[in-house]
Amino acid sequence: MTRPQVKLTRPALIVIDVQRGFDDAGFWGPRNNPGCEANIEALLVRWRERGWPVVLVHHDSDNPASPLAAGQPGHEYKDGIDGPADLVVGKCVNSSFYGEPDLHAWLQREGLSEVVICGITTNHCCETTARMAGNLGYDTYFALDATHTFDRTAPDGTVVPAEELARITATNLDGEFATVVSTAELLKA
Template structure:
C-alpha cells in the first residue's frame, strides 16, 4: 500500500436505515466510533472523503428517499464540500459517476468503510479492485448481520463478516484496521 495519504475515504451507506431492528443481530458495535475517528483524521489532513448514499427505489426500503432511514447516521454526516455519490444498487460504481470522478481527479487509492460488509461494501470493494484501484478495507469500520447460509445453517454476524473479509483479502483489497491507518 502506498499509505493512506491522499487516498479517498469512501464511507458506504452510513444511514439511519441500518439501525432498523428488521436487520437483526449485528457485529462490530464499535464500527461507528472507528468511522468517526477515521473521518476526523482524514479531515485533519484535508484528504478527500466521498460519501456513498443508498437511494433505494424499492417502495418498502428504509433507505428510500423521504424515509427517516435515508438520513445520515450522526457519526457519518458529510461536511460542506465532501461529495455525496447517490446509488440505487449495492455497488457504488454501478449507475454512478464514481469511477469517472476518481479517474478525473487522479485518485488511485481508496479506503472503504461502512455497511453492509457482505453486500454493498463487498460489491464495491470487488469492483474497485477489479478496476485497478489500490483498495483498503477497514475491518473494524464496517459491519454486517447474522443470516442463514445457502444450506440453511445460521451464521453469526461475526462469521458472515469474517467470511466476507476472507473473500476480499489480497485479491481485491488489503484488509486493515482503524489503528493501522491512524498509526500510518
C-alpha cells in the same frame, strides 16, 4: 508473519450507506461490531484533518417498505457521518461504482489511485465496492472494523452469524481485491 505498515499518499475515504435505516434491528436482525460507527467517525475526523478526499455514499432503495427508501427517516446518514464531503453518491445497487454521480470518473478526474472502504454492510455494498475498486486498478484498503453486517440465513436454512460473514469477507478480499486493515492502522498511516 508481520504485515508491512500501511503507507498512504492521498486516499479517498469511501463511506458506504451509514444510514439510520440500518438501526432497525426488527428489519435487519442481529449485527456484529458495535464499534463500527465510532471507527468510521474516527476515520472521517482524520481524513478531514489531513484534507484528504471524503466520499459519502447512500443507498436509495426503490422498495417503499425498506428503511432505506428515499424520503424516509432511515434514508438519512447517522449522526457523526454527515458533514463536508468531496463527493456524495446515490445508488440503488450494491456497488458504489454504479451510482450517481459516477465514482470511477470522479476518482480519475481527481487523479486518485488509492481508496479506503468502510461502512454498511460488510458483505454486501462494502465488499462489492472493494471488489470493483480492485478490478479497476485502485490500491484498495478495506477497514474491516469500520464495517458491520447482519446475521443471514443460508440457502440450507441455517443462520450464518454476522461475525462469520465479516471474517469470510476479509478472507475473500485480502490479497486478491484489497488489503484488509484496521482503523488503528489507517489512523497511524
